[in-house]
């Protein structure tokens with residue numbers, strides 16, 4: 001038996017990577033048989049990159065049911081009935097692929113236009129008991145990662161603010177105005193994902209950190225969004241992922257064309273168990 | 287849902303929170319009879335607060351022509367339709383407020399979210415008449431006028447029971463303990479637009495490039511210095527007065543300008559009290575407009591208010607107080623009208639205004655010796 005529990009990505013032996021793939025192939029079937037849990041496959045050869053990376057298709061898929069949010073006003077959502085999840089880790093980082101059907105991509109936030117978005121939530125403290133699946137409670141914070149289509153469009157330089165609300169020639173703004181806007185926007189960042197901590201509905205607090213990377217793409221009536229982060233960040237408000245250990249997640253999807261925003265969303269009603277593969281590869285597998 | 291008492295409705299009503307009141311409640315009185323829609327207030331506010339990118343369409347203060355004007359478009363009709371018809375019985379509103387008309391399921395408040403284009407026509411319906419035509423040479427010789435329009439200046443009402451506050455799922459909106467000013471905490475706001483939808487007066491506005499909602503801040507930095515707000519101070523028609531209003535269940539002050547107009551003489555009325563938010567901008571209704579229209583807008587006190595206002599000529603205290611509007615940048619806390627002179631004092635007891643009820647006539651010679659011209663105007 002090898003006792004190495006952790007490989008650095010660069011030094012992952014080729015054989016182990018191949019063994020990992022073989023293990024993945026036979027485990028894929030068992031993950032599909034247990035649809036309520038999400039298996040995070042160990043990929044010593046590195047994580048799939050963007051949402052279009054073909055390697056995602058090699059990973060087992062978990063389909064989770066979404067329901068309208070009916071607990072606190074404003075209630076609503078329900079336009080997206082199910083969300084497909086795939087996940088992998090490489091011993092250092094974890095990546096999730098979220099995919100859902102949405103015939104109309106909504107990338108704009110206007111006075112009365114709403115954008116598509118999706119979020120994952122995890123218990124923020126590495127505790128055995130999962131807090132309430134409704135964004136946690138006073139003693140059990142939930143760490144939330146929210147990707148949104150308008151931030152994605154902005155990050156790609158395709159934001160529609162300037163065309164929808166054009167700057168009329170001759171209209172003059174105080175020079176300070178631009179710096180105020182920059183300040184306000186700074187904490188939203190240029191990445192298409194925001195990180196939060198919540199202690200239950202209505203308590204969402206943005207965090208000025210950039211631990212999660214994300215990218216999303218809409219094609220053929222489907223949004224595909226990848227969110228990626230280090231397994232551990234050392235930040236007490238961040239979720240912790242450890243190989244071989246169980247975790248849990250909740251998910252939410254907002255359908256912009258239905259006016260979804262904040263509580264108007266399609267949500268999971270229970271925690272979805274997440275199991276990370278071990279990085280230990282038995283000698284017999286080599 | 288809690289139960290709160292709303293004196294403007296003469297009854298208790300449902301509200302998502304328990305009854306709580308600030309130490310003092312900021313309030314305004316606008317005299318619609320004097321408003322000329324010059325929009326000086328609008329521009330004063332805009333230059334002070336909303337001249338930035340993303341705020342182009344925002345007019346925290348706007349002046350619209352009634353009955354056809356509205357900003358955002360049809361804000362009032364949309365809400366009236368949503369809450370349905372109601373009746374007033376001996377000063378008590380029998381109908382549903384926006385809190386009572388909510389379905390209770392998806393929303394706490396019966397609201398309507400205005401669209402982009404609804405904010406794009408602040409001068410829609412401007413100066414449009416109703417009631418008939420005015421052919422060349424026609425003149426009107428009676429009250430109310432058969433053909434009419436009037437100007438309605440509007441700001442946030444810093445409501446006693448704010449709908450915006452009740453709608454925000456993040457408690458980003460708060461009512462200040464010290465003066466009742468309703469503010470949106472920009473650092474908590476996530477731009478959900480629940481307040482934009484909930485406010486029946488269309489006063490919170492969404493700033494798309496910040497992804498937060500903004501609204502009239504009651505010029506709180508001025509308020510804290512004892513000064514009247516920009517839209518009051520800059521009003522060239524002198525139609526506005528600002529101060530604090532008392533809860534009529536407690537002690538009302540006869541010598542306080544706002545209490546006197548709102549509670550003692552009941553000449554200034556809340557706008558659409560049936561919405562139920564307890565708005566704190568009080569309007570002296572226009573005397574030339576047919577009362578049935580005004581009933582819907584200002585409630586059942588309209589006839590009394592109009593009659594009182596029309597008699598102001600024989601009513602030295604009321605006439606004097608109205609003269610004090612626009613005669614001092616400071617908030618007037620106490621007034622007195624004596625021997626044909628109206629005077630007002632601020633909260634420190636320092637006199638801030640003194641206005642004669644009748645300006646002594648000044649006659650000038652018809653010929654200006656210095657410039658060697660005849661004067662057109664000698665008084």
Ligand code: SF4
Nearest residue numbers: 442443445449450485
């Ligand atoms: S007028 Fe509207 S924005 Fe102002 S306090 Fe009332 S509900 Fe809130």
Ligand code: SF4
Nearest residue numbers: 331502503505515517
């Ligand atoms: S009180 Fe101040 S912020 Fe509010 S409308 Fe008037 S000028 Fe604007």
